Each structure stands twice: as structure tokens, then as C-alpha cells.
Amino acid sequence: VDSLTLGHLIHELGGVLRGDANTQITRLAPLASASKGHLSFLSHPQYASQLKNTNASCVIVSPEQADLAAHLTACIVTPNPYAYWAKTTQLWRRLSQNELKATIHPSAVIHSSAIVHPSAEIGPLCVVEADVQIGARSRLASRVTISEGCQIGEDCLLHSGVVIGADGFGFAKENSHWVKIEQLGAVRIGNQVEIGANSCVDRGALEDTVIEDGVKIDNLVQIGHNVHIGAHTAMAGCVGIAGSARIGAYCTIGGGAVVLGHLELADHVHVSAASVVTHSLMKAGQYSGVFPIDDNRSWHKNAASLKQLNTLRERIKQLEKSLAYDQRS
Amino acid sequence: VDSLTLGHLIHELGGVLRGDANTQITRLAPLASASKGHLSFLSHPQYASQLKNTNASCVIVSPEQADLAAHLTACIVTPNPYAYWAKTTQLWRRLSQNELKATIHPSAVIHSSAIVHPSAEIGPLCVVEADVQIGARSRLASRVTISEGCQIGEDCLLHSGVVIGADGFGFAKENSHWVKIEQLGAVRIGNQVEIGANSCVDRGALEDTVIEDGVKIDNLVQIGHNVHIGAHTAMAGCVGIAGSARIGAYCTIGGGAVVLGHLELADHVHVSAASVVTHSLMKAGQYSGVFPIDDNRSWHKNAASLKQLNTLRERIKQLEKSLAYDQRS
Amino acid sequence: VDSLTLGHLIHELGGVLRGDANTQITRLAPLASASKGHLSFLSHPQYASQLKNTNASCVIVSPEQADLAAHLTACIVTPNPYAYWAKTTQLWRRLSQNELKATIHPSAVIHSSAIVHPSAEIGPLCVVEADVQIGARSRLASRVTISEGCQIGEDCLLHSGVVIGADGFGFAKENSHWVKIEQLGAVRIGNQVEIGANSCVDRGALEDTVIEDGVKIDNLVQIGHNVHIGAHTAMAGCVGIAGSARIGAYCTIGGGAVVLGHLELADHVHVSAASVVTHSLMKAGQYSGVFPIDDNRSWHKNAASLKQLNTLRERIKQLEKSLAYDQRS
Numbered sequence: 001v002d003s004l005t006l007g008h009l010i011h012e013l014g015g016v017l018r019g020d021a022n023t024q025i026t027r028l029a030p031l032a033s034a035s036k037g038h039l040s041f042l043s044h045p046q047y048a049s050q051l052k053n054t055n056a057s058c059v060i061v062s063p064e065q066a067d068l069a070a071h072l073t074a075c076i077v078t079p080n081p082y083a084y085w086a087k088t089t090q091l092w093r094r095l096s097q098n099e100l101k102a103t104i105h106p107s108a109v110i111h112s113s114a115i116v117h118p119s120a121e122i123g124p125l126c127v128v129e130a131d132v133q134i135g136a137r138s139r140l141a142s143r144v145t146i147s148e149g150c151q152i153g154e155d156c157l158l159h160s161g162v163v164i165g166a167d168g169f170g171f172a173k174e175n176s177h178w179v180k181i182e183q184l185g186a187v188r189i190g191n192q193v194e195i196g197a198n199s200c201v202d203r204g205a206l207e208d209t210v211i212e213d214g215v216k217i218d219n220l221v222q223i224g225h226n227v228h229i230g231a232h233t234a235m236a237g238c239v240g241i242a243g244s245a246r247i248g249a250y251c252t253i254g255g256g257a258v259v260l261g262h263l264e265l266a267d268h269v270h271v272s273a274a275s276v277v278t279h280s281l282m283k284a285g286q287y288s289g290v291f292p293i294d295d296n297r298s299w300h301k302n303a304a305s306l307k308q309l310n311t312l313r314e315r316i317k318q319l320e321k322s323l324a325y326d327q328r329s
Numbered sequence: 330v331d332s333l334t335l336g337h338l339i340h341e342l343g344g345v346l347r348g349d350a351n352t353q354i355t356r357l358a359p360l361a362s363a364s365k366g367h368l369s370f371l372s373h374p375q376y377a378s379q380l381k382n383t384n385a386s387c388v389i390v391s392p393e394q395a396d397l398a399a400h401l402t403a404c405i406v407t408p409n410p411y412a413y414w415a416k417t418t419q420l421w422r423r424l425s426q427n428e429l430k431a432t433i434h435p436s437a438v439i440h441s442s443a444i445v446h447p448s449a450e451i452g453p454l455c456v457v458e459a460d461v462q463i464g465a466r467s468r469l470a471s472r473v474t475i476s477e478g479c480q481i482g483e484d485c486l487l488h489s490g491v492v493i494g495a496d497g498f499g500f501a502k503e504n505s506h507w508v509k510i511e512q513l514g515a516v517r518i519g520n521q522v523e524i525g526a527n528s529c530v531d532r533g534a535l536e537d538t539v540i541e542d543g544v545k546i547d548n549l550v551q552i553g554h555n556v557h558i559g560a561h562t563a564m565a566g567c568v569g570i571a572g573s574a575r576i577g578a579y580c581t582i583g584g585g586a587v588v589l590g591h592l593e594l595a596d597h598v599h600v601s602a603a604s605v606v607t608h609s610l611m612k613a614g615q616y617s618g619v620f621p622i623d624d625n626r627s628w629h630k631n632a633a634s635l636k637q638l639n640t641l642r643e644r645i646k647q648l649e650k651s652l653a654y655d656q657r658s
Numbered sequence: 659v660d661s662l663t664l665g666h667l668i669h670e671l672g673g674v675l676r677g678d679a680n681t682q683i684t685r686l687a688p689l690a691s692a693s694k695g696h697l698s699f700l701s702h703p704q705y706a707s708q709l710k711n712t713n714a715s716c717v718i719v720s721p722e723q724a725d726l727a728a729h730l731t732a733c734i735v736t737p738n739p740y741a742y743w744a745k746t747t748q749l750w751r752r753l754s755q756n757e758l759k760a761t762i763h764p765s766a767v768i769h770s771s772a773i774v775h776p777s778a779e780i781g782p783l784c785v786v787e788a789d790v791q792i793g794a795r796s797r798l799a800s801r802v803t804i805s806e807g808c809q810i811g812e813d814c815l816l817h818s819g820v821v822i823g824a825d826g827f828g829f830a831k832e833n834s835h836w837v838k839i840e841q842l843g844a845v846r847i848g849n850q851v852e853i854g855a856n857s858c859v860d861r862g863a864l865e866d867t868v869i870e871d872g873v874k875i876d877n878l879v880q881i882g883h884n885v886h887i888g889a890h891t892a893m894a895g896c897v898g899i900a901g902s903a904r905i906g907a908y909c910t911i912g913g914g915a916v917v918l919g920h921l922e923l924a925d926h927v928h929v930s931a932a933s934v935v936t937h938s939l940m941k942a943g944q945y946s947g948v949f950p951i952d953d954n955r956s957w958h959k960n961a962a963s964l965k966q967l968n969t970l971r972e973r974i975k976q977l978e979k980s981l982a983y984d985q986r987s
């Protein structure tokens with residue numbers, strides 16, 4: 001789109017408009033860099049000062065912040081400005097796509113037994129193997145592989161380089177050599193799931209690896225075989241979930257975090273970035289485990305002391321004993 | 330396959346059958362969810378209670394556990410049930426593949442100077458560059474790249490998105506700019522090596538990066554230039570091995586672990602998941618280094634104290650001195 | 659090339675030759691394994707003993723080390739032997755490429771609106787989407803995706819599997835579901851940038867993700883949306899940079915390190931491998947934060963004590979108080 005009137009926006013997404021419905025919006029922009037004709041939003045109160053100085057023609061605000069926007073040409077009042085903003089970006093994207101994309105790019109390799117819904121979109125150089133099912137309105141960007149027998153639900157978005165259904169990492173040991181365990185399960189992905197570039201979800205050993213509705217996975221994430229991820233859980237980049245882990249619904253896993261195999265995370269568990277989950281977390285809450293970064297010299301000294309921490313603890317215990325004895329005597 | 334008789338299985342894989350050789354197996358399944366007609370296995374004693382309640386028609390067990398399976402229609406007795414199970418999955422997979430796959434998918438891009446063994450299988454949209462060699466029965470899934478001059482042995486399996494032989498990360502500094510060091514070596518991969526989806530093995534700077542026979546590498550693993558990985562070592566997902574590291578044979582590296590450059594790991598070294606190897610480990614054994622995860626509040630307090638750990642150690646030393654003086658006086 | 663005379667080398671790259679300009683060099687090799695006819699280099703004094711015993715015909719040395727090379731057939735004296743070596747590898751590579759590569763491999767999928775400089779090289783099975791610009795002499799290896807509207811400067815090298823311009827990870831929460839924020843920005847990459855295999859750089863939410871000139875990024879690195887990376891910064895494998903982080907120029911980020919979102923790193927900040935940057939680092943210097951690896955038993959005891967570290971600190975404080983009281987009394 002070149003522009004959009006505020007009236008059109010309100011008609012599509014709701015909200016209360018204060019200002020002229022004919023105002024033309026020519027761009028979506030952050031508060032700090034917005035100019036005349038731009039639409040912006042204020043979700044977090046800490047940016048209220050930016051609202052005061054913005055040149056945006058219209059800002060999306062909550063009822064509590066509406067008065068702060070009184071000096072602007074217009075504002076849209078809505079209880080959840082950030083979600084409203086998200087929907088605005090979707091509308092903008094929808095209006096911008098004047099080019100009709102081919103449903104299946106001719107360079108994609110699709111097995112004859114795969115069932116791809118007519119409204120799904122398969123990008124260039126994707127591979128869709130035998131007996132795969134891809135649901136309505138789901139989109140594979142470019143160079144995505146969906147291996148044999150895997151299922152993708154509706155309204156999913158899989159970014160470039162994603163690999164769904166490679167073999168899980170399963171071997172038995174015999175005479176100190178590894179004997180491959182064929183991975184006979186598949187992957188089942190629900191609806192409204194997004195998976196980031198170059199991420200991998202392995203097929204199950206016997207049963208399926210399962211990703212429920214509304215899960216959002218960032219780039220370069222590894223999901224091992226037989227993992228189960230509950231609905232509406234989100235995982236940031238570079239996360240690794242080892243085999244057979246069971247992650248609840250509404251969880252968030254910070255970037256670079258690792259969850260070891262066969263563990264369970266309850267619903268609403270939040271793991272901080274780069275933390276390593278070494279035991280099941282059965283209670284909702286925020287969990288962390290990261291070595292604090294420091295200048296190299298300080299880190300070096302503290303890390304050296306850490307290797308003696310258990311001894312230091314014993315020495316404290318000894319001191320307490322001695323002192324108690326002393327005071328008694 | 331739709332089914333397989335136990336007689337056929339025993340004929341192919343050995344083991345002692347207790348029960349009727351004509352029993353039809355219609356599925357491989359875990360103990361807990363197996364039903365009539367299913368084959369399962371018991372390897373770890375902790376699942377013995379599941380054996381008692383399983384509905385499987387046949388279970389693979391060790392001699393010690395054979396009596397626990399007496400109530401079943403049949404059992405197969407073998408000293409290493411897990412390895413036997415692995416071979417059963419391979420047989421099952423082999424029998425299921427009635428479709429004969431093309432040796433080289435027509436969408437793959439193979440340089441005319443590459444030597445691909447007639448029994449090797451190259452999947453869709455793979456790239457095999459000049460002077461590559463691929464050995465007998467090796468299989469490239471889809472979208473695998475093997476760069477110029479690299480060698481893949483026999484019976485290897487490279488999953489989708491793997492990149493073998495991209496340039497190692499080598500630069501010299503000149504006037505604070507980076508000058509590229511061309512990577513003139515290649516990658517040599519032995520036999521029976523498996524490499525997971527989207528993993529990378531970089532080519533050597535002058536000599537080759539080497540992966541010996543029987544090595545198993547999971548998804549999203551990074552192997553730097555001039556690394557040497559000894560035979561039958563296994564690495565879980567998201568591991569990073571920096572340049573010129575030398576990993577022994579029969580090692581295991583847990584998911585997300587990092588090995589720094591130029592280090593050496595002896596044979597039979599086992600690194601726990603997410604641990605960072607900062608010095609060579611010349612003695613076989615298990616090594617770990619992970620910050621324990623905790624509820625966020627506790628972590629925060631302990632992490633803050635950790636930044637003063639060296640000072641705390643000095644204070645303990647001081648206390649010990651004072652107390653000794655006290656007790657002397 | 660089969661060989662190269664030292665005279666030719668000096669003519670191309672400068673430096674002072676001690677020895678016969680007609681000496682034929684047949685291979686570049688490390689000091690330790692070089693034989694007759696090979697060229698090698700000595701940059702770090704710790705390898706001076708290897709210089710003494712090398713069989714190389716010529717070694718590149720600094721003026722300070724030139725006398726140590728007096729016993730060789732020839733040596734090249736230059737103030738920065740490692741940078742000279744880097745340029746030698748480049749010359750060698752250039753001379754070896756007798757085969758003229760096609761500018762754009764016929765299997766690549768290039769949108770008609772993309773502008774690819776005639777001197778750029780697009781490898782097999784790459785995807786270049788609408789409105790992309792690729793500058794002079796830049797090279798995409800194989801299976802690289804450049805998404806809509808992204809710009810690649812001059813003399814860049816993007817290795818196989820790289821994904822530039824996938825959607826940033828942006829969602830608003832509404833009724834505990836995630837609402838996608840369309841990523842309307844793009845990615846702008848400067849000149850002389852190298853990006854390793856299977857690495858990802860996400861497109862910005864509204865404005866562009868920016869990578870400045872001379873940045874070098876290793877394999878399997880994740881760069882989130884709206885990140886800004888200053889010129890000549892280098893990042894080793896498996897690094898993750900979360901959204902909106904701002905990394906200065908001339909920084910180095912060690913393998914597997916993580917930088918959290920919205921943080922800032924000043925110029926010349928160096929982050930050790932596997933460290934997690936949880937706050938902005940506004941002062942140049944080296945920073946670390948890694949749990950020291952130990953044998954599993956020791957680690958286990960120290961990690962357990964670490965979970966009580968704050969309590970231990972309180973006990974030390976208590977001991978100090980008691981002792982002070984004691985000594986006063």
C-alpha cells in the first residue's frame with residue numbers, strides 16, 4: 001500500500017478513533033523516528049516521554065494513556081495497543097501484497113502422495129516427501145523440507161531452511177559401536193504454528209513428535225524426537241530441547257536455553273535465556289541459571305574460587321563450630 | 330510391512346524365541362502403549378513394572394529378565410535387548426520400503442567431476458561440488474551440500490540441510506581489518522557416519538578436517554576447521570567444536586556443549602550437556618560445568634554473591650586467621 | 659596451480675625475499691608438516707622451534723625472526739607474516755581456479771525484480787527474492803536465501819544454507835495467544851561481509867537489521883531483528899544475538915556466546931566463548947561468564963554449594979560479627 005485511511009483501519013480492526021477518519025497513513029514507524037503521515041503505538045509506559053515528542057500523525061494508545069496523545073492529529077484508543085499494532089502490521093502486509101503468489105513454486109519437489117491444501121503456499125526449492133499433509137493457508141517459505149509422513153496444520157508459517165522430520169538421534173550401543181534405531185514415528189504440527197529459519201524438529205522413534213496449536217519457535221532451534229510442546233508456548237533462537245522432553249502450554253523458553261531429555265515442564269513455566277534445565281520444573285514460574293558476566297579478570301578469580309566452593313563451605317562450617325566452642329568456653 | 334512373523338525376525342537377527350514362531354507382529358511399540366500384535370523391548374530394569382502390565386504380544390528381554398516375560402504370548406531372549414531392538418527397527422524399515430528410490434534425484438546438482446558410488450543415494454536439491462567422492466550405500470537426504478574436494482565414506486547418512494566443506498573461519502588481522510585466509514583443505518568423513526539436519530563441518534585451512542568411522546552427530550552441530558573427531562564418538566544437538574580441536578574416540582558430547590579451539594580430549598571423555606570445555610581433558614571420565622537452574626529469585630541472589638566469591642574466600646581466610654589468633658591468646 | 663615462483667609471489671604481495679626468486683613453491687603447508695618445495699609461515703614466537711626443524715623451502719617471517727630462518731633455502735621478511743600468509747592463500751586460490759564459474763547457476767531461483775551485479779556469483783539452488791540487491795563481486799555459495807527487499811553489499815561471501823531476511827521473532831500477546839507482528843523492515847549488509855554456513859539474519863520489524871562493512875560471522879549464528887553490528891566485528895560459531903541489540907565496531911564474540919535483546923556493546927568489546935551478556939557493556943575490554951568445567955563429582959558438589967551461596971555469605975557476615983564481638987569483649 002501507499003496509504004491507508006484511519007477510517008479504513010478502524011473499520012477493519014475496531015478501536016476508538018479520536019481525530020479525522022480521513023487522515024492518510026503512509027507508513028508504520030516507531031514513536032521516536034515517526035514523521036507526519038506515520039502511524040505508531042505506545043504500549044509500555046516507559047516510552048510515554050517519546051509520545052510527547054513524536055511527530056507521528058496517529059498513535060495507538062490505551063485508555064489510560066489517551067490524554068497524553070491529545071496533542072496529536074489523531075489517536076486510536078484500545079485496551080491492548082501492542083496487539084492492535086500487531087494486527088495493523090498484518091493488515092498493512094496484506095494490503096501491500098498486490099502480487100499473487102503461485103500456490104506451489106515450480107522448483108519445489110513435492111511427492112505425488114503428499115496432500116497439500118489448495119490454499120497452502122509452497123516456496124521455491126522446498127521438499128515435501130511422501131504422505132505429508134499440509135493444511136489450509138499454511139506457508140513454507142523457501143528451502144523447507146517436510147519429511148515422509150509428517151503433518152502440518154492450518155495457518156502455519158515455516159521459514160527458510162526448516163527441516164521437519166529428520167531422524168531423531170537414537171542409537172543402541174553394542175561392543176562400543178552405535179547401532180542405529182530407525183525412527184519410525186513422524187512429526188505432527190498443529191495450527192497457527194510458526195517455526196524460524198533453519199530450525200529442526202525431529203521425527204519420533206516410534207510415536208510422533210508433537211507441536212500443539214499456536215506454538216512459536218524462533219530460528220536455529222532444535223527439537224528432539226518424541227518431544228511434546230504444549231499450545232501457545234514460545235521459544236527464542238538457538239534453544240535446544242532434547243528427546244522426549246514434555247513442555248507445557250503457555251511456556252516461554254529464552255534464547256540459547258537447553259532442556260535435557262525426558263524432563264517435564266508444567267504449563268506457564270518460563271525459562272530465562274541461556275539457562276539449562278537439568279530437572280523437571282513442575283511449578284509455574286520463572287527459572288534461571290546463568291553465570292553472571294564480568295570483566296575477564298574478576299570472572300577468572302571468581303571462577304577459580306568456585307572450583308573450591310564446597311571446600312569453602314566446609315571451612316565456614318568449621319569456623320562456626322570453633323566459634324561456638326570459643327564462646328562456650 | 331503390514332506384518333512380520335517372529336520366526337522371520339529370529340531368522341534374520343538371531344536370539345532365542347520363547348513362544349510361537351508364527352506369531353504375527355503388526356507394529357513396533359513402546360511397552361506402555363503396546364497392544365496385541367505389537368513387539369516391544371525392555372532394556373533398563375527401571376521399566377520392569379511396565380513389562381508386567383504390557384499388552385505387547387512379544388517383548389525383547391535379557392536372560393536376567395526373561396522370567397518376568399513368562400506371562401506374554403512370546404519373548405525373545407538376547408544379551409543386549411536394546412541393540413537387538415535397534416536392529417529390529419532397521420529390519421522393519423527395510424521391509425517397509427517397497428518403493429525403489431532413484432539413486433540420484435533429478436533435482437540434485439552434481440558436478441561432472443564428482444565420483445558418486447552407484448549404490449549411493451542423493452536426495453532432492455542436494456549440491457555435490459567438483460572432485461567430491463561419495464562412497465557405497467551412503468545417503469544424502471534432501472538439500473545437503475558437499476563442497477569441492479570433500480570425501481564421504483561408505484554407509485553414511487547425512488540429513489537435510491547439512492553443509493560439508495564450507496570455509497573454516499580464518500582471518501588474519503591487518504590494521505584492525507580482517508584479511509581472509511583461504512581454506513585450502515577439505516573434509517574427510519569415514520564410514521558409518523551420521524550427521525544431523527542443518528549441521529556443518531568446515532573444510533580445513535591447509536589440511537583436512539577429519540571425522541573418523543562410526544561417528545554420530547546430531548542436528549545443528551558446528552564442527553570447525555581442522556577438527557579431528559575419533560571413531561565412534563557421538564555428539565548431541567547444538568554442540569560447537571571450535572577449530573583445530575582434537576576429540577578422541579568413544580567420546581560423548583552432550584547437547585549444547587562447547588569445546589574451545591586447539592584443545593584435546595582423550596578417548597572415552599564424556600562431556601555433560603551445555604558444559605564448556607576450556608582446557609584439554611586428557612583423562613577418560615565424565616566432566617561437567619553448568620550453572621544450576623533455580624527459581625529466578627534464588628538464582629538472582631546466588632549469582633550476585635558469585636560476583637563476590639573471591640572476596641568471600643578472602644574473608645573466610647581472614648576469619649580463620651583471627652580465630653586462630655584468638656584461640657592462641 | 660601446480661607451482662608458483664617466489665619471485666611471482668613477491669611481485670604480487672611485496673615483502674623482502676632472502677633467497678632465489680626462481681624457487682618453485684608447490685604447496686602451502688604448516689611448518690611442522692612442510693617438505694621441500696613447500697611455503698609456510700611463522701607468526702607466533704611460540705612456534706619458533708618448529709621453524710628450526712621445518713623442511714619448508716621458504717617461510718614467511720617478521721624482521722625479528724628473520725635470522726632464525728637463515729638455514730632455509732629462502733625466507734620472505736614482512737612486518738605482519740600472518741596477514742601476508744592470508745594474502746598468499748588468496749593468491750593461491752585465485753591461481754588455482756582455472757575453471758570459469760557461471761555468474762548465476764541455472765538452478766538458482768532469482769526474482770525478476772532483483773538486481774544482481776553482473777560480477778556477482780549466485781551458486782546452485784539459491785533463492786533471491788523480489789527487490790533484493792546484490793553488489794559487485796559478492797558471492798552466494800549454494801542454497802542461500804535472500805528474502806524480499808534485502809541488500810547485500812560488495813565483495814561479500816555468504817556460505818551455503820545462509821538465510822537473510824526471514825521474519826524477526828515478534829508477537830504481541832492477546833488473551834494468552836500470540837498475535838504476529840509482521841516484519842516490515844529488511845536487512846542491509848555492507849561490503850566485505852562474510853557469513854558462515856546455515857547462519858541467519860532476520861529482517862527488521864519496521865526498520866532494517868544492519869550489518870556494517872567488514873563484519874565476519876561464522877556458522878550457525880543467529881542475528882535477531884533490528885540488530886546493528888558495527889564494522890569489522892567478528893563472531894564465532896553458534897553465537898546468538900537477540901533482537902535490537904547494538905554491537906559496536908571491532909568487537910569479537912566468542913563461539914556459543916549469547917547477547918540478550920536491546921543491549922548495547924561499545925566498540926572493542928570482546929566477549930569470551932559461551933558467555934551470556936545480560937547487561938550492556940559500555941567499556942572496551944574482555945568479558946567472561948562461564949561455569950568452569952570439572953570432573954563430574956567435583957562439579958556436582960560445587961554446584962550444590964552454589965545454590966546456597968547467598969546463605970553462605972550471610973553466615974560469613976554472622977561469623978565476622980560474632981568474632982568482632984568476641985574480640986571486643
